[in-house]
Amino acid sequence: MTLTIHWQLDVAAEPARGEPALRPALPPLLRDPRQTSQNRFDYYAQVAEAAAQGRFDGLYLPFAADGDDSRIVAAALAREVRRIALVAGFPASVGSAVYAAKQAVSFQRATGNRLGWAIAPDADAATRAGFGDFVPEAQLGQRLEEFLVVARGVHGQHPFSHAGAFFAVEQGGFEAPLNRAAFPPVWLQGESEEALALSARQADVHLFAPTADLAALIEGLDGLAKAAGRQVGFGLHQPVLARESTEEALFEAGRSPPPQGALVGSYEEVAGQLARRVRLGIGQLVLSAGPQLEEAYRIGQHLLPRLRALIATPAKAA
Amino acid sequence: MSIDFFWRLPTHGCHSSIRRGNYDRGDWSATGPHHLAPGLDGAGEADGFAYIDHLAQIAKAAESVGFQGGLIPSFPNTDDPWVIAPLLARETRSFRFMIAYQPGFGNPVHFARASASLQRASGGRALFNIITGGGGPAQLWWGDSFAHDDRYGRTSEWLDVFRGVWEHDSFDYDGRFYRVEGAHLPAHLRAEALPELWFSGSSEAALQVAARHADYYLSWLEPFDQLADKFARVKERTAQLGGEQKVSVRVDLVARKTEEEAWADIARGFENVSEATRAQWRRRDGDSVGAARLAALRPTEATHWQDLKIAPGLWGGFNLLRGGPSIGIVGSYEQCAEKLDELIRLGADGFILAGTPHLEEAWRVGEEVLPLLGQSAGALREAAE
Numbered sequence: 001m002t003l004t005i006h007w008q009l010d011v012a013a014e015p016a017r018g019e020p021a022l023r024p025a026l027p028p029l030l031r032d033p034r035q036t037s038q039n040r041f042d043y044y045a046q047v048a049e050a051a052a053q054g055r056f057d058g059l060y061l062p063f064a065a066d067g068d069d070s071r072i073v074a075a076a077l078a079r080e081v082r083r084i085a086l087v088a089g090f091p092a093s094v095g096s097a098v099y100a101a102k103q104a105v106s107f108q109r110a111t112g113n114r115l116g117w118a119i120a121p122d123a124d125a126a127t128r129a130g131f132g133d134f135v136p137e138a139q140l141g142q143r144l145e146e147f148l149v150v151a152r153g154v155h156g157q158h159p160f161s162h163a164g165a166f167f168a169v170e171q172g173g174f175e176a177p178l179n180r181a182a183f184p185p186v187w188l189q190g191e192s193e194e195a196l197a198l199s200a201r202q203a204d205v206h207l208f209a210p211t212a213d214l215a216a217l218i219e220g221l222d223g224l225a226k227a228a229g230r231q232v233g234f235g236l237h238q239p240v241l242a243r244e245s246t247e248e249a250l251f252e253a254g255r256s257p258p259p260q261g262a263l264v265g266s267y268e269e270v271a272g273q274l275a276r277r278v279r280l281g282i283g284q285l286v287l288s289a290g291p292q293l294e295e296a297y298r299i300g301q302h303l304l305p306r307l308r309a310l311i312a313t314p315a316k317a318a
Numbered sequence: 319m320s321i322d323f324f325w326r327l328p329t330h331g332c333h334s335s336i337r338r339g340n341y342d343r344g345d346w347s348a349t350g351p352h353h354l355a356p357g358l359d360g361a362g363e364a365d366g367f368a369y370i371d372h373l374a375q376i377a378k379a380a381e382s383v384g385f386q387g388g389l390i391p392s393f394p395n396t397d398d399p400w401v402i403a404p405l406l407a408r409e410t411r412s413f414r415f416m417i418a419y420q421p422g423f424g425n426p427v428h429f430a431r432a433s434a435s436l437q438r439a440s441g442g443r444a445l446f447n448i449i450t451g452g453g454g455p456a457q458l459w460w461g462d463s464f465a466h467d468d469r470y471g472r473t474s475e476w477l478d479v480f481r482g483v484w485e486h487d488s489f490d491y492d493g494r495f496y497r498v499e500g501a502h503l504p505a506h507l508r509a510e511a512l513p514e515l516w517f518s519g520s521s522e523a524a525l526q527v528a529a530r531h532a533d534y535y536l537s538w539l540e541p542f543d544q545l546a547d548k549f550a551r552v553k554e555r556t557a558q559l560g561g562e563q564k565v566s567v568r569v570d571l572v573a574r575k576t577e578e579e580a581w582a583d584i585a586r587g588f589e590n591v592s593e594a595t596r597a598q599w600r601r602r603d604g605d606s607v608g609a610a611r612l613a614a615l616r617p618t619e620a621t622h623w624q625d626l627k628i629a630p631g632l633w634g635g636f637n638l639l640r641g642g643p644s645i646g647i648v649g650s651y652e653q654c655a656e657k658l659d660e661l662i663r664l665g666a667d668g669f670i671l672a673g674t675p676h677l678e679e680a681w682r683v684g685e686e687v688l689p690l691l692g693q694s695a696g697a698l699r700e701a702a703e
Binding site for chain 2: 041066072097103107112169175
């Protein structure tokens, strides 16, 4: 069973980390050598490099309206951080699907196909209005589907034409060498019937929330995907709080409540819980914990080897 | 007064010589043993490099010799400047990324966020060449069916929103093409400087939008009197709005030690133009007024390279040798510097220069031509003595 493990870089989390302007100034006793241009991008690069050195397979950068643009962050890191996939988030209100596809293909050409698309769930109406997005609630799914159909269409077909409710292209489509790059894997999410049906038709990976009833949802989506003649990878976003011992993990959880659905326990316990989820069919894990840099080292060093060892061992019959 | 000089990154491959339009740098034509930086080796296998590695070399060359940065053009079959800029941000130091962008292609609030993030990733080195598209099939290829003047109206509104979210805590806008309610940027993004806008477009609709939004009005090189007239018209419109318009020129150079060598390269290049390229050169489509202004200047057919000499030191057949505008400067280092000086006297506040191959010519123009600027009259006198 192949399992890919991503580390989550949430650009909006720990907002003052690596941002000298948002932290108290160093006392006058010290001469501060930092320049005003130094900011969180150096921190992002450290987190990404930690994930790469820690043998994660990728970095998952969800869209965060309060933070830096995830696609810009992913591109800024891509050349200095080697090997790992960069799954960058944005919502379907970002603009032209043709333009988004072209940006994706350029990213792929430059990085050896390391980009993924994490399509952000649609925000509430007020937030969407702040992005100039007044598409009625009931049509958001259709807009997203059309966005993906057009983006994949211009990448895979030449000429490509499309006349839809949201996008229109005439005699479009990429030529060589743009069409030689792979289209980025598309990650979708949501547990509603509509979201699962859309994923069955369009997702490469469907990312479940940690609180989801995985067994039932996986079975349902698997059925829908097979009916659509497609394969969808099952992903899970899983916050973790793992320490050397159960006691330490529980102590830490008491001091700083972990997010809902987080796995709390010793490295062995958390690895075991993750392995159970993998055996349910999860093939893509997105792990998260804060602080993002230190935890990337901890998880990479102590949890991933245990998890991979468990996965490599066939499950005992229950 | 200081003048900003930019270079250009070729986003559709490059040629190892202006003499041959064969795109033998990069993977933009069938690769072979004589190609460099292709991404694919002669056998079609990945060679461990990508075209971005070549662009990185050019950006680093340009910043080494003192260019401000470079224009990163965008057409259907190019790599994308919004990706190239952040990819190169952390490995370059002073190079400013001038992203060519048609505003109609993206949501202005999202792109304001992306711009601010790019500013943060690069230490404030992002700026834009705002273009509005040439119409015709290429526009439909992008998925844009707007008519010419509507495109400029949309560009203007897009820039209103882009600027509005940057300058206000919460921004409302209700236009013909865009509407936002309570739009805003996170505070740490808003703290970045609004990127400079270099604006292209030659029609009346374009000049009006330029007057409202442009930090620099940018034109291809045209015959100097015609260019002076164009600059005067845009300056007049900006003055009517109470502003002072900076203007700039995008032009290719063939600069060599001697004038003879420069023209010899033009002659060789002209001889090597394929019949297919020539056929394409005769044709024009789209609704670009800038392209029409240049097309009106040239003969419908050219049998000899000298047919396209349109003024001393100016040649009008560059678009036979490579994609892009037709008129460029040809001459010795001193003559090229003198032409640029003339343009500065005409009012130019900024330049985007280019030469083929972009890498070696960045070094050559940077080391041999830029240092002569402002001194060309003296240099010519010395040479004559």
